[in-house]
Amino acid sequence: MPLNIGCTARPGKSRDNRTGSWRVFYPVFVKDKCTGCGICTLICPEGCIEVKGEKEYVPDLNYCKGCGLCAEECPGDAIMMEKEEK
Amino acid sequence: MVDKTLELFECGHRACGGCGASSAVRMILKGAGEDTIVVSPTGCLEVFSTPYPETAWKVPWIHSLFENASAVASGIEASLKRQGRKEKVVVIGGDGATVDIGMLCLSGAFERNHDITYICYDNEAYMNTGIQRSGATPFDASTTTSPAGSCSMGNKHQKKDIPAILAAHGAPYVATATMAYPTDLMKKVETAVNTPGACYIQVHAPCCTGWGFDGSKTIEVGKLAVETGLWVNYEMIDGVVKKAKKVKRKPVEDYLSVQKRFRHLFKPQKNDEEIAKVQAIADRNAEKFGIDL
Ligand SMILES: Cc1ncc(C[n+]2csc(CCOP(=O)(O)OP(=O)(O)O)c2C)c(N)n1
Ligand code: SF4
Ligand SMILES: [Mg+2]
Numbered sequence: 001m002p003l004n005i006g007c008t009a010r011p012g013k014s015r016d017n018r019t020g021s022w023r024v025f026y027p028v029f030v031k032d033k034c035t036g037c038g039i040c041t042l043i044c045p046e047g048c049i050e051v052k053g054e055k056e057y058v059p060d061l062n063y064c065k066g067c068g069l070c071a072e073e074c075p076g077d078a079i080m081m082e083k084e085e086k
Numbered sequence: 087m088v089d090k091t092l093e094l095f096e097c098g099h100r101a102c103g104g105c106g107a108s109s110a111v112r113m114i115l116k117g118a119g120e121d122t123i124v125v126s127p128t129g130c131l132e133v134f135s136t137p138y139p140e141t142a143w144k145v146p147w148i149h150s151l152f153e154n155a156s157a158v159a160s161g162i163e164a165s166l167k168r169q170g171r172k173e174k175v176v177v178i179g180g181d182g183a184t185v186d187i188g189m190l191c192l193s194g195a196f197e198r199n200h201d202i203t204y205i206c207y208d209n210e211a212y213m214n215t216g217i218q219r220s221g222a223t224p225f226d227a228s229t230t231t232s233p234a235g236s237c238s239m240g241n242k243h244q245k246k247d248i249p250a251i252l253a254a255h256g257a258p259y260v261a262t263a264t265m266a267y268p269t270d271l272m273k274k275v276e277t278a279v280n281t282p283g284a285c286y287i288q289v290h291a292p293c294c295t296g297w298g299f300d301g302s303k304t305i306e307v308g309k310l311a312v313e314t315g316l317w318v319n320y321e322m323i324d325g326v327v328k329k330a331k332k333v334k335r336k337p338v339e340d341y342l343s344v345q346k347r348f349r350h351l352f353k354p355q356k357n358d359e360e361i362a363k364v365q366a367i368a369d370r371n372a373e374k375f376g377i378d379l
Contacts, residue, residue, distance in 0.1 A: 009136070009138060009139045009140060009141040010141075011096075011141065011143060011144040011145075012096035012141070012142065012143070012144045013096075013139065013140045013141055014096050014097065014098035014099050014135070014140040014141060014142040015096055015097055015098045016098060016140055017098035017099075017100065017137075017140055018098070019097070019098055019099075019100065022103065038090075039268075042090060042113070042268050043109055043265075043268060043305060044109070044112075045101060045103070045104060045105050045106075045108040045109040045112075045304075046097050046099075046108075047093055047095060047096070047097060047112050048097045051091075060097065062097075063097035063098060065103035065104075066103060067103035067104035067301040067302055067304075068104070068300075068301065068302030069104050069109070069301065069302050069304055069305060071302065072302040072303065072305070072306065073305050081302075
């Protein structure tokens, strides 16, 4: 690929790279246990947990690497890590 | 006011799962806001966020050399000033780039007191090239250039005190923070970018790969650093320490024992004499900053 001076990339073009394929465990969100604190969306290293409504946090599995940080930090223990079947 | 919903760092970047630095960068950008121009020297952040033609950044971003991020930021700030523009200029660089390689340019930028904010994400070694020790590597940590073994207990030097060095340049605002306390971090970034002059924040950013712990434990490890007194969160206004976070201190063992870089302190048997040296560092921190509850 030729690299010219002044080459630019579209902001946020990293979305082309689906890091979800790295995953070994995936997060399951249990709405009943959610306290609605939003810590998961704030700390997610991918920034891939969307707020869809009150106590409705939805991870984008195209990008979630399955690190489990959200599950570890959730004060309501509302996030479970399950093994991917591949 | 910090807008927590602002997303300026996109999915698809290639940081390790659970990387403290990538989580920190999202928080930093929320604190800085969208009218921000970011400069990054070489390091994990630069590599995982911008494999050309991809970029995770949604703010203008420029990659400097390893050693000159502060000089590049100084030039951008001078140009913006000349044009009457108001964007914030923020450097986000690793500890190697900050405390060792970029020290000369960093000192120059703080001497000239450019209106920039320099943020060091401190993962305590040169991670992107394979975990070599830096001036920010803590005492006794095993790295590939300070390996623990029969003749060595790991890194024999103490962490360089860059916040104090930059405060001594006359910096109006110097702070330490950690990605384990997001609200505090975002607030400090907001304060720094809105303080005229050269400001500095050093952010503790646990690295699961380089420190040897599971990526799900990044925040737990970050909190333990604060709770043991090995990392102190404080703000320095015009060179005077204000607001150091107080803690009911835990023994340093609680922090050391969960990371493979300190494994030699516990195996083949526990080395109480060596752990006492690390405890002494925490005790000194506690006395210096008055953090004990
Ligand atoms: C002048 C120069 N020397 C060495 C390198 C190789 N190099 C690239 S990244 C890196 C490590 C960066 O360490 P740090 O700043 O702590 O960031 P981290 O990777 O730990 O996030 C090194 C040594 C380089 N790019 N340029
Ligand atoms: S090596 Fe460490 S700092 Fe670098 S991307 Fe991995 S976890 Fe993050
Ligand atoms: Mg580093």
